[in-house]
Amino acid sequence: MTAQSVTILGATGSIGTQTLAVLAEHPEQYRVFALVAGSQWQLLAQQCLQWQPRFAVLADDVAAVALRNHLRDAGSDTEVLSGAAAMAQVAADADVDVVVAAIVGAAGVRPTLAAVEAGKRVLLANKEALVVTGQLFMDAVRRHGATLLPVDSEHSAIFQCLPALNSCSEVRLGGVKRLLLTASGGPFRTFDAQALRAVTPAQAVKHPNWCMGPKISVDSATLMNKGLELIEACWLFDVAPAQIDVLVHPQSVVHSMVEYIDGSVMAQLGSPDMRTPIACALAWPQRIHSGAERLDFMQLAGLHFEAPDVARFPCLALARQAMEAGGAATAVLNAANEEAVAAFLAGQIGFLAIAEVVDDTLQRLGPQTCRDLDAVMAIDQQARAQARHYMAQRFG
Ligand SMILES: NC(=O)C1=CN([C@@H]2O[C@H](COP(=O)(O)OP(=O)(O)OC[C@H]3O[C@@H](n4cnc5c(N)ncnc54)[C@H](OP(=O)(O)O)[C@@H]3O)[C@@H](O)[C@H]2O)C=CC1
Ligand SMILES: CC(=O)[C@@H](O)[C@H](O)COP(=O)(O)O
Numbered sequence: 001m002t003a004q005s006v007t008i009l010g011a012t013g014s015i016g017t018q019t020l021a022v023l024a025e026h027p028e029q030y031r032v033f034a035l036v037a038g039s040q041w042q043l044l045a046q047q048c049l050q051w052q053p054r055f056a057v058l059a060d061d062v063a064a065v066a067l068r069n070h071l072r073d074a075g076s077d078t079e080v081l082s083g084a085a086a087m088a089q090v091a092a093d094a095d096v097d098v099v100v101a102a103i104v105g106a107a108g109v110r111p112t113l114a115a116v117e118a119g120k121r122v123l124l125a126n127k128e129a130l131v132v133t134g135q136l137f138m139d140a141v142r143r144h145g146a147t148l149l150p151v152d153s154e155h156s157a158i159f160q161c162l163p164a165l166n167s168c169s170e171v172r173l174g175g176v177k178r179l180l181l182t183a184s185g186g187p188f189r190t191f192d193a194q195a196l197r198a199v200t201p202a203q204a205v206k207h208p209n210w211c212m213g214p215k216i217s218v219d220s221a222t223l224m225n226k227g228l229e230l231i232e233a234c235w236l237f238d239v240a241p242a243q244i245d246v247l248v249h250p251q252s253v254v255h256s257m258v259e260y261i262d263g264s265v266m267a268q269l270g271s272p273d274m275r276t277p278i279a280c281a282l283a284w285p286q287r288i289h290s291g292a293e294r295l296d297f298m299q300l301a302g303l304h305f306e307a308p309d310v311a312r313f314p315c316l317a318l319a320r321q322a323m324e325a326g327g328a329a330t331a332v333l334n335a336a337n338e339e340a341v342a343a344f345l346a347g348q349i350g351f352l353a354i355a356e357v358v359d360d361t362l363q364r365l366g367p368q369t370c371r372d373l374d375a376v377m378a379i380d381q382q383a384r385a386q387a388r389h390y391m392a393q394r395f396g
């Protein structure tokens, strides 16, 4: 069997490093073609020396020079490139079989779409790419014959609970009544509105069950992550927002469920460890070891479920409304959220202001239509400018 050649977009992040951990369990089955990151060149250098990819790409030109010098001095053959075009190139290269899309935010849109348009097997963690480009993305998957497999734990769970499929682009929802998307509730699940006012970025990035990058951790804390995931599920599984219920489940053991018209409910369970959905997507429809700890039912104190509180966590409702509004509303939602989360992490706005910024931006820009990717990305920029303007006026 020839080894599969893998490009990892976002190699230095939480998903990127866990993907490399899974690949390390199967050196005969996978080799790394390219590793892509933003600016963390020192970690990327270590990864290159271990994995010896043909290419390493950084978004940041200055960091790329440092990486190039470092690898040359270490005697490495890895070619270092920089910029958006290089990311798309290593995602679409004819020698690549699998692309793991794990850049955070809308920065991942173009390289992920490049992989789709080259007909690759695309393992999607970068939910924002789908939230921003929705229909364009799924049309491209079908048109170019790409194989799209979810990495996001909830979507991996739903994918595994649906009738046998080879890819998300093949979904036929025979007999499915609704999708039940589970949410941990985040670190502030039990906080009242007064307490939420005072929470800090350090508290917000401390997820109770998962170890993730800062942006998605804040999204989990506001429940915007569940809103983005609701939108992601609508596109991946071709369902309307009304067919998706969100259930708060603080243990993060039931990763999501599918309810059928005959009353059956299929659930996927496991330890909260992203190596499981990563391994599942890498090998699908085969199964491989992931290195994740097995779920020990004897250690479970219980499985608890409750309804989400959209009064305290309005981002979930905003995301559902944006999906229902259609057009570019979800791109506006995502852009405003990325700007607000960055401002919160930088200590410029409070936690509750994140939803306020998103709400205001959605109201001002509304559901515009967009024919192509350039139009969507123009709306993304417009929404970012509007969100920044609002924050400057309101919070100084
Ligand atoms: N972490 C998790 O468990 C889960 C994550 N996801 C999704 O996966 C994606 C990644 O999340 P996560 O791994 O937590 O995030 P991290 O912040 O840990 O990692 C982000 C990665 O993206 C890279 N990056 C950032 N900006 C750019 C850019 N402009 N160009 C190229 N690369 C860039 C970073 O590089 P650098 O290090 O150089 O900045 C890093 O490699 C997100 O969309 C998230 O929602 C989904 C489910 C679970
Ligand atoms: C691991 C994963 O898939 C994350 O998206 C996780 O689901 C976040 O947890 P929340 O349920 O708190 O958003």
Ligand SMILES: [Mn+2]
Pocket (backbone or CB within 6 Å): 152, 153, 154, 229
């Ligand atoms: Mn998730």
